Amino acid sequence: MGENYYVPEGSHESFHPVLNVIDSECIKVNETKVHPLTAPSxxxxxxxxxxxxxEISKKGQFQIDKGQKAHLSRVYPFTGKCYYRRRFSLPEDMTSKGLKLILERTKFTAIYFDGVLVSESYETLIPQEHILSRNATAGEHEILIAVDNHLTEYKDFPACLYNGHQFTEHTQTNWNGIMGRIYLESCQGIYEANFRLKNTGTLQNYSIEAIVDYTGATGKAEFTVDIKELGISEAYQIVLQEGKNYFDFELQLPETVHVWDEFHTNLYEVSFGITKDQVGLISQRLRTGFLKVMTKGRKILVNDKKIFLRGTIDCAIYPLTGAAPMTKEEWLKIFNRMKEYGLNHYRFHSWCPPEGAFMAADELGIYLQIELPFFAAAFTGEEGNSKEGLVTKYIYDQAVKVIDTYGNHPSFLMFAIGNEMTGELEAFDKVLAHLKTIRSDILYSQGSNNFLETPVYGTEDQYWITMRTAMGGNNIRASFSHGDLPLGHIQGLERLGTNISYENALLEVNLPIISHEIGQYETYPDINEVEKYTGVTRSTALELWKEKIKEKGRIDKCGDYLKYSGALAARCYQEDIEAIIRTEGMSGFQLLSLQDFPGQGTALIGILNSFLEEKGVVSPEEFRRFCDARVLFAKLPYYTYLEGDIIPIEAGIFNYGEASMPDSGFKISLMVEGAEISNVIKDVTAPTGQLTKLPIVELIVPKLNGPAAATILLTYRDLIKEYPVWLYPSVTKGNKDAYITSELNAAALSKLEEGKNVVLFSDSLPDSIEAGFTTDFWSYPMFKSICESKNRKPAPGTMGLVIDNTHKALELFPTEKFASWQWQQIITKAKPVILDKEEEYQLIVEVIDNFERGHTLGLLYEKKYKNGTLLVCTADLPKHLEVPEIRQLYFSILNYV
Known part of the structure; x- marks a missing residue:
């Protein structure tokens, strides 16, 4: 609907004023607050x-911060008061009753009805309800709404909330406006009502709590509950008194009720009503599902069945609008996208979504975690008007309101106070104990990865989201920043396989554990993505980077950098997820995230881009092979073997699907050079809600005609899983005539003068840098700064390889065009050379640098030198020939020379 609006001059980041300067404060006329902006003239x-x-409506000055690299830049930034006015006619059937205005989502507001200040609200997480009149008259009226998003101007708003994703510039922005549903509602004596429908321990037993604010004469009334689909129609006699009324009723559901979970999204319409003197005072309809939620040891149970949370987090990244979607239809698209990738869980990182998100999750069977907008804030429990006291007031007030507003949705499974908070553990415990008295059918936690440097959970925590279970160790994810040591196993120097799991990290913990923000493997930017920012924000960081890469004349390489950094990132995500699902006792994980994060230094860590579009990294079908309700997995000691080696394979079935999987053969095969070496384990049953681990099967690597890329293939019923392995001859011959050196000394130069070929193996050449096997964690500039502030060594910052796998130097070293697992030991022992100033060289294996530095890095390259040819390998392979893959690459290079 069209609304008039006005912004006074002097507002923060103000628009050009529409009118002359007007005092934005109220003036008193006959002791009634009247706003000067309501003057009829x-x-x-x-x-x-x-x-x-x-900003969506493009009101204000066009103003982009072209130098912004930390986060997106707003096109029409505005912070301050904006006034919205609407004149309307009230029909007769809404007169002589109370009149309410509902604003589903906005910022701090002051509401003027016919020129008089009638209501103010500081609600930003739930709908605002404003009483305009308790005895409205028919005819013409005017509403003036003052919306102020300069929130720290208000004494009850803790400034630290600006770090949370409800408000931060790094995600949805601190917008000004009114979003979602905007409507008037007539009231008949009841102006506020909250109905809690709560499970009380069994699938059939529920309670109904009604909290009703009543204006009128005390008297008898009737409270009714109807669930027509279940044949329930109950009436309870009550007495309404002036003010707040509290009622509590028992509700018994029939045995025929169908429960709600991720596989069965059974929803019922529940109607509540209160009638007094044969007049209906209020009626509400609720679409909900019935379920029982509890924990048992390290497991979460829904309807007495163990569940496993395969989650991602939503950081409110909506770059076209700068504000979260408000409709169920929009959220259905988002959640269906998540389900395509095998996910059943969605965490809202330091923000609370609107009603539409809960409705969509109810329909699709997505388990939600909601958080208050605290990010890295301290909570001590201190009361009063101090900074800490404001935090305490806000938490107690807003936690209850969020739970009351959205708690009847079956998808609202979990609630946490915030993200990576610190403070006093006892203060968190006290809040959780209080919340359990309000709703005991939601699971509560102090927060996500709270006390991250000294991991600890409280006595009231019902689940624990953490990245490690002990101070300085016991990791439960595969990758970390160099500012949060120790690193994960996938980032280490040890030779990798698929045999890592985290049981030892769980030994001292007896509540459900969810791995915090796993992944964070950055991919190279899509140079065309900057053109997609056509809404309220611009990715000025990507624009600056694109210009930088153009200046270096390397724009043509960006497609390969994205493709091959993405291919490696996908392999890393698989190992990160599988290490968790093959751990007995884990209850889930939360990715950070399936989607890119364009803030905090520009962290392109998603399988999807910021617009939830595929980046070509991995298809949904491939992703579900290792992330779904049912997944096969195998523990392998290594990815590389010699002919004659025995490969011990401990396979398993991760089954958190709808039902158990009955007897069937489980086949394990080694596929090599067109041949199949296999073993079948007969009569395997996989019960739901657990891991089924199979006996170790040993497969022998056959005699080879040469080095081979092979596959470990697992099949069980309709499931399939493949692991790449590389097999090498036990004896490898190289070119004995090649001249090998570790430095360009006089002898090597002499050989080159003679026109000979020289091979240089060295990890200590000038202008060389450290390399990492995984793609860079999160964002190189952000964590480089953090590491420097802690006097720690920054991450290598590299992002995988671009490999010319048709080059003769790699003829005896089977490889794809990206860095897969057989390159891990090579890269960790390499220091690639910066080739920015080199000329006339041929790259065979290039290390992809992060886009902040943008160097050309050579791991294996050749160039004409004097009269000969110099082949440079910046990994000192001769020192590590005991490692099969290193030895094979070494002899492949010598064979070429």
Missing amino acids: LIFSDVINLPSTT
Whole structure:
């Protein structure tokens, strides 16, 4: 609907004023607060169509921060007061009753009805309800809404909330406007009502709590509950008194009720009503599902069945609108996208979504975790008007309101106070104990990865989200920043296989454990993505990077950098997830995230881009091979073997699907050079809600005609899983005539003068840098700065390889075009050379640098030198010939020379 709006001059980051300067504060007329902007002679000269934000509607100055690299830049930034006015006619059937205005989502507001200040609200997480009149009259009226998003101007708003994703510039921005549903509601004596429908321990037993704010004469009334699909129609006699009324009723569901979970999204319409003197005072309809939630040891149970949370997090990244979607239809698209990748869980990182998100999750069977907008804030429990006291007030007030507003949704499974908070553990415990008295059918936690440097959970925590279970160790994910040592196993120097799991990290813990923000493997940017920012934000960081790479004349390489860094990132995500699902006792994980994060230094860590579009990294079908309700897995000691080696394979079935999988043969095969070496384990049953681990099977690597890329293939019923392995001859011959050196000394130069070929193996050449096997963690510039502030060594910052796998130097070293597992030992022993100033060289294996530095890095390259040819390998392979893959690459290079 079209709404007039006006912004006074002097507002923060102000628009050009539409009118002359007007005092934005109220003046008193006959002791009633009247706003000068409501004067009849005042004309608002612009119009905005609500729901919207000032930025979506392009109201204000076009102003982009071209130098912004930390996060997206707003196109029409505005912080301050904006006034929205609407005149309307109230029909007769809404008169002589109370009149409420509901704004589903906005910022701090002051509401003027016919020129008089009637209501103020500081609600930003739940809908605002404003009583305009308790005895409305028919005819023409005017509403003026003052929306102020300069929130720290208000004494009850803790400034630390600006770090949370409800408000931060790094994600959805701190917009001004009114979003979602905007409507008037007539009231008949009841102006506020909250109905809690709560499970009380069994699938059939529920309670109904009604909290009703009543204005009128004390008297008898009737409270009704109807669930027509279940044949339930209950009436309870109550007495309504002036003010707040509290009622509590028992509700018994029939045996025929169908429960709600991720596989069965059974929803019922529940109607509540209160009638007094044969007049209906209030009626509400609720679409909900029935379920029982509890924990048992390290497991979460829904309807007495163990579940496993395969989750991602939502950081409110909506770059086209700068504000979260409000409709169920929009959220259905988002959650269906998540389900394509095998996910059943969604964590809202330091923010609370609107009603539409809960409705969509109810329909699709997505388990939600909601958080208050705290990110890295301290909570001590201190009361009063100090900074800490404001935090305490906010937590107690807003936690209850969020739970009351959205707690009837079956998808609302979990609640946490915030993200990576610190403070006093006892203060968190006290809050959780209080929340359990309000709703005991939601699971509560102090927060996500709270006390991250000294991991600890409280006595009231019902689950624990953490990245490690002990101070300085016991990791339960595969990758970390160099500012959060120790690193994960996938980032280490040890030779990798698929045999890592985290049982030892769980030994001292007896509540469900969820691995915090796993992954964070950055991919190279898509150079065309900057063109997609056509809405309220611009990715100025990517624009700056694109210009930088153009200046270096390397724009043509960006497609390969994205493709091959992405291919490696996908392999890393698989190992990160599988290490968790093959761990007995884990309850789930939360990715950070399936989607890129364009803030905090520009962290392109998603399988999907910021617009939830595929980046070509890995298809949904491939992703579900290792991330789904049912997954096969195998523990392998290594990825590389010699002919005659025995490969011990401990396979297993991760089954958290709808049902158990009955007897069937489990086949394990080694596929090599067109041949199959296999073993079948007969009569395997995989019960739901657990891991089924199979006996170790040993397969022997056959006699080879040469080095081979092979596959370990697992099949069980309709499931399939493949692991790449590389097999090498036990004896490898190289070119004995090649001249090998570790430095360009006089002898090597002499050989080159003679026109000979020289091979240089060295990890200590000038202008060389450290390399890492995995792609860079999160964002190189952000964590480089953090490491420097802690006097720690920054991460290598590299992002995989681009490999010319048709080059003769790699003829005896089977490889794809990206860095797969057989390169891990080579890269960790390499220091690639910066080739930015080199000329006339041929790259055979290039290390991809992060886009902040943008170097050309050579791991294996050749160039004409004097009269000969110099082949440079920046990994000192001769020192490590006991490692099969290193020895094979070494002899492949010599064979070429």
